[in-house]
Structure formats: C-alpha cells, structure tokens
Amino acid sequence: DAKTTQPPSMDCAEGRAANLPCNHSTISGNEYVYWYRQIHSQGPQYIIHGLKNNETNEMASLIITEDRKSSTLILPHATLRDTAVYYCIVRVVTGYSTLTFGKGTMLLVSP
Amino acid sequence: ETGVTQSPTHLIKTRGQQVTLRCSSQSGHNTVSWYQQALGQGPQFIFQYYREEENGRGNFPPRFSGLQFPNYSSELNVNALELDDSALYLCASSLDRYSYEQYFGPGTRLTVT
Numbered sequence: 001d002a003k004t005t006q007p008p009s010m011d012c013a014e015g016r017a018a019n020l021p022c023n024h025s026t027i028s029g030n031e032y033v034y035w036y037r038q039i040h041s042q043g044p045q046y047i048i049h050g051l052k053n054n055e056t057n058e059m060a061s062l063i064i065t066e067d068r069k070s071s072t073l074i075l076p077h078a079t080l081r082d083t084a085v086y087y088c089i090v091r092v093v094t095g096y097s098t099l100t101f102g103k104g105t106m107l108l109v110s111p
Numbered sequence: 112e113t114g115v116t117q118s119p120t121h122l123i124k125t126r127g128q129q130v131t132l133r134c135s136s137q138s139g140h141n142t143v144s145w146y147q148q149a150l151g152q153g154p155q156f157i158f159q160y161y162r163e164e165e166n167g168r169g170n171f172p173p174r175f176s177g178l179q180f181p182n183y184s185s186e187l188n189v190n191a192l193e194l195d196d197s198a199l200y201l202c203a204s205s206l207d208r209y210s211y212e213q214y215f216g217p218g219t220r221l222t223v224t
Contacts, residue, residue: 034211043115043201043215044154087153089211096167097211098144099203101153 004088009106012082018075020105022088025069031092033064035073036099037084044087044101047073078109115204115216123222124192132187132219134202142166142208143185145177148199148218160185161208189221197223 005023012018024033034049048055048062050071055062061074075082087104091097116135124130136143142161146154156169160179174190183204189196199220203213 032211041217043203043218044213045215046212049211085153091211096159096161096208097142097205097213098156098159098167098169099146099154099211099213100156101146103151103153 004090004102006086006088006102006105008103009108012075012078012107012109014080014109014111015077018078018082018107018109020073020075020086020088020107021070022073023070024088024090027068027090028092031090033062033068033071034089034091034099035060035062036087036089036101037082038087038104039081039084044099047086078107080109080111083107083109115202115214117200117202117216117219119219120217121220121222123224126192126194126223128192129188129190130192130221132189132200132202132221134185134187134204134216136183136185136202136204137214140204140206140214141183142205142210143179143183144203144205144213145185145187146201146203147171147196148201150198154201157187159208166208192223194223197221 035047036044038044064071085104144159145157148154158168199218201218203215
C-alpha cells in the first residue's frame with residue numbers, strides 16, 4: 001500500500017473552508033484514496049473516497065491531482081464540530097478491507 | 112436503523128487475565144473488523160470476520176481471537192492480558208468484506224493493571 005504523509009495539525013476559523021492535504025506519491029493505479037475522521041472519544045467516521053475524479057458528498061469534497069500523487073479534503077464551511085483527527089488512507093481493494101491508519105491531521109476549528 | 116454498538120464502555124483488568132469485548136453490527140452488514148487504538152496513535156487492524164469466518168488478520172498474536180455469530184454480532188477475546196494491551200478497542204461493520212466504508216462503534220476502553 002502507498003504511504004501517506006499529512007501535516008500533524010492545522011487550524012481553521014469557523015465558517016471558513018478547511019483544506020486538508022495528503023501526499024501519496026507512491027500511489028498505484030488501482031489504489032483508492034479514503035478519508036476518515038475521528039472526533040474525540042468516538043470511533044472513526046467515513047467521510048469520502050475517490051480513485052481519479054474529484055468527489056463531493058454532503059460532508060466534504062475530495063480533490064485528487066491529475067498525477068494522483070496528492071489529494072485535498074475540503075470542508076467548505078467548517079464548524080466547531082468538525083474539530084477532529086483526519087486520516088487519509090490509500091488502499092487497493094483486495095480480498096479483505098483493512099484500513100491502515102497513520103497519525104492523521106488534527107484539525108482545530110476555532111470561533 | 113441502529114448503528115454499531117459496543118460493550119462494555121470501559122473495563123479494567125489485571126495482567127494475565129482474559130477479557131471478552133462485544134460488538135453489535137449495523138443492520139444488514141455481514142462483515143466486522145476489529146481495531147486496537149493506543150493513546151495518541153491511529154487504529155491498528157486486528158482481524159476481520161466475514162460470514163462467521165476469519166477473513167484477514169493483522170500483526171497480532173494468537174492470544175487475540177474472535178468470533179462472529181449468525182446475527183453478525185461479534186466478540187473479541189484477549190487471553191493472558193499484558194500491560195501493553197491497554198487501549199481503545201474499536202469494531203467496525205461493513206456491507207461486505209470488500210467495502211472500505213466501515214462504520215465504527217464508540218469503542219471499549221480497556222485498562223490493564
């Protein structure tokens with residue numbers, strides 16, 4: 001599996017867009033990019049995933065560069081409840097679906 | 112629709128004892144995965160069960176074992192507890208064994224003294 005690199009922490013003002021970067025320069029053609037987040041004292045929560053194209057859902061948008069070596073998770077209007085650790089995970093679909101979590105990015109949204 | 116639930120919420124055990132943690136999967140999900148999360152770290156994959164059989168295993172010793180029942184609820188058993196087993200144990204259910212959209216429970220906080 002491709003290794004991912006994320007900044008350890010980021011700050012964002014409430015109401016502004018939060019842009020969380022992830023580098024995955026060794027990604028291969030059949031590997032997907034997944035984003036999860038973990039709010040304090042809760043289990044991780046699935047946010048979004050993508051292969052090549054940009055994706056959007058009710059929670060966030062995922063922008064993947066054309067060479068697929070990096071991606072950005074965008075929370076368009078961050079709220080205090082978005083304060084969490086955000087994990088970028090790269091995986092190929094195999095016989096079983098294991099999520100390999102790194103240390104992620106701690107996003108702090110402030111008033 | 113009921114989400115993933117885990118019991119107990121917290122547990123304190125002594126080194127050398129055995130522990131059983133329980134997980135109830137989300138309705139319609141036939142796959143459950145267990146993870147261990149040490150303080151300040153991301154969750155680490157322990158194993159996955161699909162239709163009552165172990166479908167994959169991470170780098171954990173055999174004293175970590177599991178069961179999945181016909182109703183797709185699940186147990187994680189840990190024998191001969193060690194101090195390093197102190198962690199948050201998370202279970203996650205998914206629609207099938209290939210799905211990376213996993214739905215996590217709140218976890219069980221295990222403390223080994």
